[in-house]
Amino acid sequence: MDWSLLIPEYILAGWAAMVVSLDLFWGRLRKDQLAYVAAAGALVATLVSLIWVNDNLSFGNLLQVDNYTTFFRVFFGLVAFFTCLASAQYVKDRLLHAGEYYALILLTAIGGIYMAAAKELLTAYISLELLSFSLYVLTSYAKFDLKSNEAGLKYMLLGAFSSAIFLYGMSLVYGVTKTTSFAGIAAALSGDTSEIAFALFLGIVLMIAGLGFKVAAVPFHMWTPDAYEGAPLPVTAFISAISKSAGFALFIKLFGQALLPMADDWRWIIAGLAAATMVLGNLVAIQQHNIKRLLAYSSIGQVGFMLMGIAALTPHGPSDPASALVLHLVGYVITNLAAFVCVIVYYNQTGKDEVADFGGLAERAPFLALCLTIALFSLAGMPLFAGFTTKFILFQAAAEQDLLWLSAIAVTMSFISLYYYLVIIKQMYLVEPAEKTRLPIAWLEYGVIGVLTVGVFLVGLYPQPLFDGVESATNAVFQATQAAAAAGVGP
C-alpha cells in the first residue's frame, strides 16, 4: 500500500493536533490567531493535494485517489479555510476552547474528503461518521446556550438513527452482492438481479433514507432548521456547506457507480424526493423570521435541486447530470458561504439574527448589504451570478433525461424563493435603520467576503474553468463505472 497517497489528510490531522496543542501550551496565543493557523493548515493540505492531479491510484481498494478525490480535496480544503477565517472573530468573542473548535473543523474536512474518495461501503460509512461526529460536537459548541445544546442533541440522536438505517441498507446490499466494493457491487448488479430484487430494493431505499438525512432531503430534513438555528453561526455555515457537499459526493459515487445498473428502480424515488424537498423547503422558508432558519429552509430547497442531478443519472446516459450537480454544488457553496459570512459579520457587531434586524443595513454597512444582496440573488438564480448559470445547466441536464416535469417544478420553486430573498433585501435597502452608526468592518472580513463574492461572479460569468475541473472529476467516477460494467458483463 502506498501510504504517501494520504499525505493531505496526514497534514490536516497533524495540523488539528498541533492547533489543540498550541492552544493548550501557548497560553499567550490569541484565539483568532489559532484561526489563522488552522486556515493555513487547510490551505497547505489543499495545495499539497494538487500533486495528484490527473493521477488514478488506488489505496488498498479502500480509497481511490483520482481527479474526483483531488477535486473534493481542494473543495473541502477551501471550505475549511474560509470557515476558519470566518469563525475567527465569532469564536474569539463568544466561544470557549478555540483549539478544539478549529481542530474539529479540520477533522470534518477529512471525513468529507474520504466520503468522496471511498471505494467501498465501510470506508464510506466510517468517513461519514467522522464527518457527522465532528459536526455534532461543533453544533453544541456554545456550551452555555440551551438552544445550541438542544440542537446538538437533536442532530446527534437523529443522526445516529439515520446512520443505523444507512448501515442496515448497506448490510442488505452487501448480503445480496457479497462484496462491499463499489465496482464489485456494480458488476454484481449488471447481471440478472430478479432473484435478489426485493432485498436489494429494500437496501437501496434504506441507503437513500440514510443519505437523505445527511443532505437534509424531505422527509428526513427535520433536524435541519433546529440544528441551523441552535448551532453557532459559523458552524451553521460550515454544516450547510460541507455536510451537503460531502453527502452529494458520496451520493454520486454510490448511485453513479455502485448502484447505477439499478438506476431504473431508484431514479423515480429520488425524483419524487427531489420534488418534495424543493417544494417543502421553499414554501416553508417564506414563513421564517429568523435568518438562520430561513437559510436552513432555503438550503433544503437547494437540496431538492441537487437531487435532480442524481435522478437524471441513467445507466447508459452521459455523466452530465453528475457534472451539472457538482457545478451547482460548488456554486451553491460559494454563494451560501458568502451569504453566511455577511450574516456572521453583522452578528458579531450586533448579536442579532432576525430578518427584521437587518433593517437599513445598506445605510450602516453598504458593502455588507451589497454582498449579501448579490448572494441572495444568486441563490434565487438571477443572472450575472453563480445561481443562474448552474441552475440553468442542472435543470437542462435533468430535462434531457425525461424529467421536464421536475425541471418545471424546480423553476417554479426557484421563482418562489425569490420572494423570501427579496424580503431580506427589502429590509436592507428600503427600511430606515434603527441606529445610524456605521458598522466597522475589519480588513479580513472585507477580504473574505470580497473573495467569495468574486467567486459568485466568476462561476456565473465564466464557468468554463470550473466546469472543466468538474467534468474531469466526474469522468473519473464514470469511467470506473463503465469499466466495472464491462468487467461484469464480460464473464
Add this chain to the structure above:
Amino acid sequence: MDSGWLLFANITVPIAAALIIMAIPSAYKQQVRWVATAAAFTMFVLSILIFAIYNYEEGGLQFDLRLTWLENVAFLGKDGISLHLAVDGISVPMVLLTGIVIFAACLISWSIEYRNKDFFILLLLLVSGVFGVFQSQDLFFFFFFYELAVLPMYLLIGVWGSSSNFGTYVRTKEYGAMKLTMFLVGGSVLVFIGIFATFVEAGQGTFDLPALGQVTYDETFQKTFYPLFMLGFGVLAGLWPFHTWSPDGHVAAPTAVSMLHAGVLMKLGAFGILRVGMSLFPEGAEFWAPALLVLGTTGALYGAISATAQRDLKYVIGYSSVSHMGFVLMGLATLNPIGVNGAVLQMFAHGVMTALFFAMVGALYDQAHVREIWTFGGIAQRMPRFVAFFAIASLSSLGLPGLAGFVAEFNIFVGLFKTYPLFGALGIAAAAITAVYILRLLSAAFFGPLNEKWAHLREMKPLETVAGAVLIVFIAFMGMWPDPFVDRISQSVLALPGIG
C-alpha cells in the same frame, strides 16, 4: 462581420460605466451623472449607427458576432453555449428605441440626489439586459439578459419610487415593486420551461436560435408549448389579465424607470413572443392566434376604459400603456404581414411616446408633488413648453396623422380588417376611448383658467427639455417619414415562418 462589435459595445458600455461609477466615491454626485450620461450618449449614437448601417435590401441577420462561452458539455453538443449577437429588421428599431429612451431617461435622472450612484449603476445594468435581449440569437443568453433586465427593478422602484395615497387606501412603492418583480419573474418561469422543452425536442444540442428555427417541430408539441411563450412573455407585454403589475409598478417607479419600463421593457415581452414563440412555433402561433387576439383586444379596451376612470396622472399613462400594448398583441395575432408590421411599429411608437409621457409627468411631479388631474388647471399659462410637449405625446397617443402613433395603429387596423374585421372595429373603438381620456386630461389639467394654487410653477428645466425634444424628434420622424422603419421591419416580418 466586424461590425458585430457594435452590438457587443451596446451591452458592455453600460456595464463598464457601472463599474466606473462604482469606483467613484458617492459624494461626487456630479461626476457620477457625467459618466452615466456619457455612457447613455454612447449607446444612443451606437443605436443610431446600427439602425443606419443595417442593410435592409439584404435583410436577414446582420452584425453577426459569436463568442464561445461554455464548451465540452456533452449534452450541449460540440458548440456549447455561445454569446451569439446579431440583429434583423425587427430588432433594429428596438435597439434604436432603447438607445433613445436610455439617453432621455439619463438626462431626466440628473435631478436625483438620493444615492444617485446606486441609482445609475442599477439603471445601466438594466439597459445592458435590454440591449442583450434585443440582440441575442442564443436562447441561453436571451434568457440571461431577459432576467438581467428584471433584476434591478425591485431596488429601483423600492428605493427611488413613490407611493400613491388614495385616501381610503395606499399603494406603497414596496407593494408596486414586489408585485412587478413577482409577475415578471413568474412569467419567466413559463419561458424557462418552454426553453427546456424546446431544447430537448429539437435535439440539436444547441441554444442557437437560427439553428433551432431550422427544426420542424411536431404539431402537438407546438400547440402544447407555444402558450408558455405566449403567456410567459405576455406578462411582460402587459397581456390582459396579467397586466395588473403594470399600472401599479409604473406609477410607483421613479421617472426614468417608468420611461424605460413602459417604453422599452414591455416591448421585450412582445419581442419575445415574436422572436421565440412565433418564429419557432408557427403552427402553435396559428392555433393560439385567436386567444392572443381576444386577450389583446380585451386589454386594449380594458386599459382604455380604466384609464378613463383614473384620477392620478401617472395611472392614466399606466393604463394607456396596457391599452397600447393591447394593440401590439392584436397586431401580432393577425399573423399577416401588415398587421405584424404594425405591431412592431407600434412597439417603437408607443415606446418613444410613453417615455415622453412619463418624462413630462415626472417633470411636473418634481415641482407640484401631486399628480391628481382635477387639482390642476390652466398650467399651460405657467409652463407652455411643458404643455406643448405633453400635448405632442397625447396626440401621438390618440393617433394623429403625422405622428408616430398614427402610422403604427393604421397598419395594425388594416391588418385586423383583413383577417378579423370585428376585432378591427373593437380596436378602433379602443382608439376612440383613448381620444376621450387624453383630451379630457389635457383640458382639465393644462388648459382653461389658471388655478391660483399653481401660480408658483416654473417652466421645466433645460435637461428635461432636451430629453423631451430628443423623444419628440423621433416621434415626428417616424410619423412623417416611416419608410426607414417600414423597410427594415417588413423584410424581416416576411421572412418569419407562418406569416403571409
